Amino acid sequence: MPTEIPKTSLPEGAVIQEIFKKIIADGYEQLIAITISSGLSGTFNSIRLIAQDFPQLETFMFDTKNIGIGAGSHAIKAAELITQGATFEEITNNLSHSTDKSKIFFSVATLEYLQKGGRIGLVSAVLGNALKLNPIITCNEAGVYHTVAKSRGRKKSLEKTVSLVKEFVGNHQNVRLLVAHGNAEPEALVLVDVLKKEIPQANEILVDQISPALVVHTGPGLIGLGAQLLD
Template identity: 55%
Template sequence: MTNEKIAVLVDSGTDVPVEITNQEGVYTIPLQIIYKDAVYKDKIDITPEEVYARLSQEIPSTSLPDGGQILAVLDQIKSDGYNKIIAVSISSGLSGTYNILRLLAEDSDLEMFVLDSKNIGIGAGLQAIHAYELIQAKLPFNDIVHKLKREVSKTTLYFNVATLEYLQKGGRIGLVSSIVGTALRLNPTISCNEDGIYYTVAKTRGRKKSLENLLKLLKADIGQHKNYRIAVAHGDALEEGEWVRSLVQETFPEAKEVLFGTISPALVVHTGPGLVGLGVQLFD
């Protein structure tokens, strides 16, 4: 429809690559990182490296985007001439961001659909990227909403962390089973279930094997699909992340693209250093 001008709104925990968030019509609301002496806006006032550097002194907490900031962004979207919004949030099972956006949407004079990605990090970001692509393809708003809803289950993120300490301390452990006896070197592979809550997909002995197992899980998901996008994410694990990316490129040459990037400061708080993740998005 010619009278539709649609914006994309994401929270910073979706880890949408900067080349997309810098595009016209894409807006980001930052999560908050809370230290005893200060509150920082995710990706604006603080970097992942700064969070890592301070973890030995203090593990901060995170919070929803500030309501006033969200309203300011909505006002900006309206003043920029947009009349409809596709908002994509990290899982409602892991954050209250989805609910606050949904409530604000009810009071907004802009038509706004909020997608609960049931995912975290680039797993949610892949869905936001697709929303942007559908808008660029000039699909009607209602068609985009229908398509995004249908495709939530077709995007999956698997990740390994060096330790469960940060997920436990941050209260984000979800259904991930605790592993007793680190001498066994059992590395959990974590994903989000249909409710968007963390759970253990596999336990592998040894870090290298656990990373290789990420590709096996991806291969099973992709199956005979010919149209898909893959993302590789890392948190203070650049060398391992690059190694996994090279394996992905060799194993899945038909991928539409292979994205690569670091996780946001807000996610660093809950995973600590040493995260490596793989996300896949399947298309019809």
């Protein structure tokens, strides 16, 4: 990444078609397709259109209006419901009412990659880096990137991110916390301990590396903190 910024793209239609064919060949009759926000990627619409070519497979499309681990948490919830023996209708109904129950906030270490990827202008990036501004980004109700706060310095930015997660959780008692990082594991593990202290009622904390398809736009050092409300 120091010398070249890779490009990202949605899966080719032929690839999606082959996956559909394999699902049917394996004997499945119902499919739950959970994707990142349609406001950030054409993946949702591409799968939706291809699904129409396979009427023998009852397909439920779920647009998470979210990104990264915030979107992935919905897939985890669906898998848990399947394990618990929930019906297709029960699972799809649960998902349909859960879009706003998962939230992720990303703290960006540098504005360089947002500028290189065309997300912000060069002047804004130079000025922001000079002032050591660290934006905190989430997805709004339309599933589009939205800057919720700006802090000067890494430490204040991460503290603010923790406070945003705590505010989102509120008084909810059945909660799953989410921590993702882009080559910043030591910081991520420190924040796991902070979240445990600030939100002690959490059932569990999921920690993982951020997908390259996301970190390519934000650069190494990205930290994502969030929560999924389960009650």
